[in-house]
Amino acid sequence: MRLKPLMALAASMGLAACATTQSHTDNTAETTPYASTYQPAASSPTLIRGATVLDGDGHELANADVLMRDGRIEAVGQNLAAGDGVEVIDGAGRFVTPGIIDPHSHLGVYPSPSINATEDGNEMTQPNTAEVWAEHSVWPQDPGFYRAVAGGVTTLHILPGSGNLFGGRGVTLRPVLGARTVQEMKFPGAPQSLKMACGENPSRVYGERNSSPATGMGNMAGYRQAFADARRYADRQRAAQEGHGDPPDRDLEMETLAGVLNGDIILQWHCYRADEMANAIEVSHEFGFHIAAFHHAVEAYKIPDLLAREDICAAMWADWWGFKLEAYDGIRENIAFVDAGGACAMVHSDSEVGVQRLNQEAAKAMADGRRAGLDISRAQAWTWLSRNPARALHIDDETGTLTPGRRADVVVWSADPLTTYAAAERVYMDGALVYRRGDPRDPPSDFELGQTYRERGQ
Amino acid sequence: MRILAALLVALSLAAPAAAETVLVRDGRVVTNGAAGIIQNGDVLIVDGRISAVGENIAAPRGARVIEAHGAYVTPGAFAAMSEVGLSEISGSGAPNDADLEGDLVAAAADTGRAFNPQVTAVAVTRMEGVTRAAIAPSETASLFGGRGALVSLGGRADSVFRSDAFMVVELGETGATRTGSSRAAVWPVFEAALRDAREYPNRYRSGQGGAVLNEIDAAALQPFARGQGLFLVHVESAADIRRIIGFKRDNPSLRFVIHGGAEAWQVADELARANIPVILDPLSDLPDRFERLSARLDNAALLQRAGVRIAIAPQPGSVDAHQARLALQLAGNAVTNGLPWDAAFAAVSRGPAEIFGVGDQLGRLERSYRADVVIWDGDPLEVTAAPTAVFIDGVEQPLVSRQTRLRDRYNPSRRQAR
Numbered sequence: 093m094r095l096k097p098l099m100a101l102a103a104s105m106g107l108a109a110c111a112t113t114q115s116h117t118d119n120t121a122e123t124t125p126y127a128s129t130y131q132p133a134a135s136s137p138t139l140i141r142g143a144t145v146l147d148g149d150g151h152e153l154a155n156a157d158v159l160m161r162d163g164r165i166e167a168v169g170q171n172l173a174a175g176d177g178v179e180v181i182d183g184a185g186r187f188v189t190p191g192i193i194d195p196h197s198h199l200g201v202y203p204s205p206s207i208n209a210t211e212d213g214n215e216m217t218q219p220n221t222a223e224v225w226a227e228h229s230v231w232p233q234d235p236g237f238y239r240a241v242a243g244g245v246t247t248l249h250i251l252p253g254s255g256n257l258f259g260g261r262g263v264t265l266r267p268v269l270g271a272r273t274v275q276e277m278k279f280p281g282a283p284q285s286l287k288m289a290c291g292e293n294p295s296r297v298y299g300e301r302n303s304s305p306a307t308g309m310g311n312m313a314g315y316r317q318a319f320a321d322a323r324r325y326a327d328r329q330r331a332a333q334e335g336h337g338d339p340p341d342r343d344l345e346m347e348t349l350a351g352v353l354n355g356d357i358i359l360q361w362h363c364y365r366a367d368e369m370a371n372a373i374e375v376s377h378e379f380g381f382h383i384a385a386f387h388h389a390v391e392a393y394k395i396p397d398l399l400a401r402e403d404i405c406a407a408m409w410a411d412w413w414g415f416k417l418e419a420y421d422g423i424r425e426n427i428a429f430v431d432a433g434g435a436c437a438m439v440h441s442d443s444e445v446g447v448q449r450l451n452q453e454a455a456k457a458m459a460d461g462r463r464a465g466l467d468i469s470r471a472q473a474w475t476w477l478s479r480n481p482a483r484a485l486h487i488d489d490e491t492g493t494l495t496p497g498r499r500a501d502v503v504v505w506s507a508d509p510l511t512t513y514a515a516a517e518r519v520y521m522d523g524a525l526v527y528r529r530g531d532p533r534d535p536p537s538d539f540e541l542g543q544t545y546r547e548r549g550q
Numbered sequence: 551m552r553i554l555a556a557l558l559v560a561l562s563l564a565a566p567a568a569a570e571t572v573l574v575r576d577g578r579v580v581t582n583g584a585a586g587i588i589q590n591g592d593v594l595i596v597d598g599r600i601s602a603v604g605e606n607i608a609a610p611r612g613a614r615v616i617e618a619h620g621a622y623v624t625p626g627a628f629a630a631m632s633e634v635g636l637s638e639i640s641g642s643g644a645p646n647d648a649d650l651e652g653d654l655v656a657a658a659a660d661t662g663r664a665f666n667p668q669v670t671a672v673a674v675t676r677m678e679g680v681t682r683a684a685i686a687p688s689e690t691a692s693l694f695g696g697r698g699a700l701v702s703l704g705g706r707a708d709s710v711f712r713s714d715a716f717m718v719v720e721l722g723e724t725g726a727t728r729t730g731s732s733r734a735a736v737w738p739v740f741e742a743a744l745r746d747a748r749e750y751p752n753r754y755r756s757g758q759g760g761a762v763l764n765e766i767d768a769a770a771l772q773p774f775a776r777g778q779g780l781f782l783v784h785v786e787s788a789a790d791i792r793r794i795i796g797f798k799r800d801n802p803s804l805r806f807v808i809h810g811g812a813e814a815w816q817v818a819d820e821l822a823r824a825n826i827p828v829i830l831d832p833l834s835d836l837p838d839r840f841e842r843l844s845a846r847l848d849n850a851a852l853l854q855r856a857g858v859r860i861a862i863a864p865q866p867g868s869v870d871a872h873q874a875r876l877a878l879q880l881a882g883n884a885v886t887n888g889l890p891w892d893a894a895f896a897a898v899s900r901g902p903a904e905i906f907g908v909g910d911q912l913g914r915l916e917r918s919y920r921a922d923v924v925i926w927d928g929d930p931l932e933v934t935a936a937p938t939a940v941f942i943d944g945v946e947q948p949l950v951s952r953q954t955r956l957r958d959r960y961n962p963s964r965r966q967a968r
Binding site: 204205206207235236239292296393394396411412413414415416417418420421422423424425429432433444445448449452455456458459460463464465466510511512513514515539540543545 | 787843936960964
């Protein structure tokens, strides 16, 4: 048992927590277009006592306590004092983890119900639509957000679809129940991403229209020409900032690509095959940017060394395979092998169903990895669900682990969450209890409110 | 012993060549039958059949003995709806026999003749403990999806053991899109098709022809229209389910099973009275279609409590060729949402076998049943569990697939210089 001296740490982190809070309190929200207006729900100090804690950072603590105050993790350890006014939750027999972060979701942009009017995730009108933002398609009333919270999810990265070489900007959201605007869901301070796509999808979509890209080589040419153009655009932007010449005319597509080159926008790249991931890495070298993560990465297990060297995370399913050629080499040990190879492994859903039980996907990968001879603890497996996606989304100083000072995104599970029978009993977001299993409540989505279908028929 | 000997003689013709005599000893034996779960049970396999189940069974001379050491020993799982064996790769423009396009045939489509036992997914699926599957096309241009088949996943040439096990019919939202975008047209078309089928071949020979069916579809539909076959109906909403219940009341000879049934919990008592089983998806909880607006996670538990016969499979639209193995995870999630464990396991084994009319030979560990037997390293409904041995018709299956070959090639725990 690796029990860290968390009490002392907690004390020293108290100030840091305040500082962090301030740095992310965005007072310009009223004036900056599209900025986050997220406000944590009201919380009171809470102590979960005597649970098995998986801290998200690879450690398991038996019979441990988690103290949340002012929306932040205050302390994790044994025999923590409750203090006055602290609500105490009995954690006996329960497991406590950080909230799950799904780095690949289309909730809101492909919401329920799925009809023509809600097909809002894929601007397949030209291969480069870097100018569109997924957040502008997000429907906050998607009933899927509530189901995700019930599965222990506290943060989601919402991406455009993969029909284009450049799909547009992704956004990191809180699944805020009852949110009226997407701005109320935006994770404060989280950078936007650019969604790119390798492989079969863009070349199929545009090849069928007899336009470029129609091939894998057409895909590569498309990426490279766009970044070459964006380099010029970014150079002119910078020169103008330094007092040399006029800034370029605003071009929303170029702004996004320049943001990638500047490091302001993180790159999330849909790429199944090992060889295509390697090609994508070469593009990043040619134009000097960093790839935060490959998504779907069905063949990541073939190149953990490349991923580790380049500090690129891989977002993966536990066992999806065979639905198209580039998914043919899927194996159940993919996540475990990437992890064992020293790369940053993440579980993702890409599914309004899968997002509800990502813990089971991690459990499958852990079990299959163990059967293949790897030594994987359940605490390690949990890093695939929270710490590593936080890293890939550049919010790891805010959430993803139960480190004092981090946002108190916490799930209390009825049993070992790396099993089928565990259910999220309590979900805390920024220290506020946002979900309790079995609580009778109206559906948070306005869409579902008042529909009579739920009344038992006669 | 005399009974056993007689049984062996009777069964010897049907037994696969490589079947051996195997005694699985000291398992937690899930019989799915009257004996329930036997805590320290033995299972004797002889000539492809279960020869005995119980405690302290003596090993016959020459029998191979497998010590289960308390592990779960169960009947093989039965995928209640799948496209396994109908494509190697389902997308990418690769050939996919689950996509039934065009209007040449609909009801006459014969899924059993599309099944290929050597498809990679067959081995991938069976090594996860799924030994049988009901298969049918999912994409169709007509109200009728064709004749579904029952297959073994043992990879043998004779894997199709029932070729016209059920007739797929779309009577919900999808059905509406097949008949002019309105349910108002679905039922008249369905009824006209049944008349065409019943009056085959006369109205075709007379030159009158069918009202809605061509001759080959009418011929294929005839036994089902006469109550000799099972209609597998895709419906989700309570309103559509009630129409089926009413139709069956007026046509008591016809047999129906509902696939989907997201809102079946609302009409659970009526379904139980009408004796209409439901193949449902325990993960269906989203209003992703208007016909599923009241989908909920405890659908399985509510139906089971009301006495409705259930089986578990992915919902219509989610059935695929590669992940039939996840039926056990679906069943486990039904347990998490209130379904008793025994009922959940039965819903992916005995339930499908009974619904498709082969419950007298599959789905249980009882004497004379086909020896589809799986030994597990944990609770089979747990995602962390996997089989340690799989028998189909008494033949032990290699726990090897294209996926395990890839795993072994890239396994970092045994990686050598390449």
